[in-house]
Amino acid sequence: MKFYPVSLDISNEKCVVAGGGDVAERKVVRLLECGARVVLVSKTITPGLRAMRDEEAIEHVPDDYSEEHIEGAFLVIGATDRDDVNERIYRDSRSRGILVNIVDEPARCNFIVPAVFRRKDLLIGISTGGKSPALARRLRENMEDKYGPEYGILLDIMGNLRKKIIARGGTSVENKRIFESVLDSDILRYIREEEWDKARKIVKDRAGEKMEL
Numbered sequence: 001m002k003f004y005p006v007s008l009d010i011s012n013e014k015c016v017v018a019g020g021g022d023v024a025e026r027k028v029v030r031l032l033e034c035g036a037r038v039v040l041v042s043k044t045i046t047p048g049l050r051a052m053r054d055e056e057a058i059e060h061v062p063d064d065y066s067e068e069h070i071e072g073a074f075l076v077i078g079a080t081d082r083d084d085v086n087e088r089i090y091r092d093s094r095s096r097g098i099l100v101n102i103v104d105e106p107a108r109c110n111f112i113v114p115a116v117f118r119r120k121d122l123l124i125g126i127s128t129g130g131k132s133p134a135l136a137r138r139l140r141e142n143m144e145d146k147y148g149p150e151y152g153i154l155l156d157i158m159g160n161l162r163k164k165i166i167a168r169g170g171t172s173v174e175n176k177r178i179f180e181s182v183l184d185s186d187i188l189r190y191i192r193e194e195e196w197d198k199a200r201k202i203v204k205d206r207a208g209e210k211m212e213l
């Protein structure tokens with residue numbers, strides 16, 4: 001099965017997680033990080049989920065799953081330990097045109113979640129199409145060592161620079177040349193070594209703009 005890679009804006013969207021164990025907790029944390037309005041359906045929940053409920057970060061429905069719980073949902077994640085319940089979650093969601101992911105069961109998903117890590121606004125994801133989450137995690141761990149926090153800072157610099165360059169009204173070819181000139185420089189090394197004056201000079205010399213973070 002080949003999945004189409006896409007990044008979703010789920011801010012303020014109702015996202016339902018069915019299940020109250022450690023896996024459900026990890027899914028809830030990731031959804032909250034992306035600004036979702038999380039509804040958790042489970043009679044029993046982990047201490048971490050209980051803390052989120054008590055802080056009113058999530059809505060907790062202390063009940064067994066029922067199809068009424070997913071009404072109006074943007075996406076649903078099934079993380080229960082019962083195969084029959086996960087099957088109902090999948091079928092109920094699909095019949096309503098809702099995005100659904102049954103954890104570790106690609107055949108019961110119309111979307112899957114890659115292994116990801118962040119460097120500020122830089123998001124890097126690795127997917128094995130659901131074949132081997134363990135391999136995806138191993139690759140993610142290896143890449144975390146390679147792509148440090150300096151990449152998040154570089155992204156901020158390039159994002160601010162892009163606004164200024166585009167506002168100047170140059171052609172796409174001219175703009176591309178400027179962006180690639182900055183990226184082909186030693187700016188990443190200077191950011192890593194916190195040599196900010198040298199980084200600023202590169203941006204000024206190659207783009208004609210003041211560097212901003």
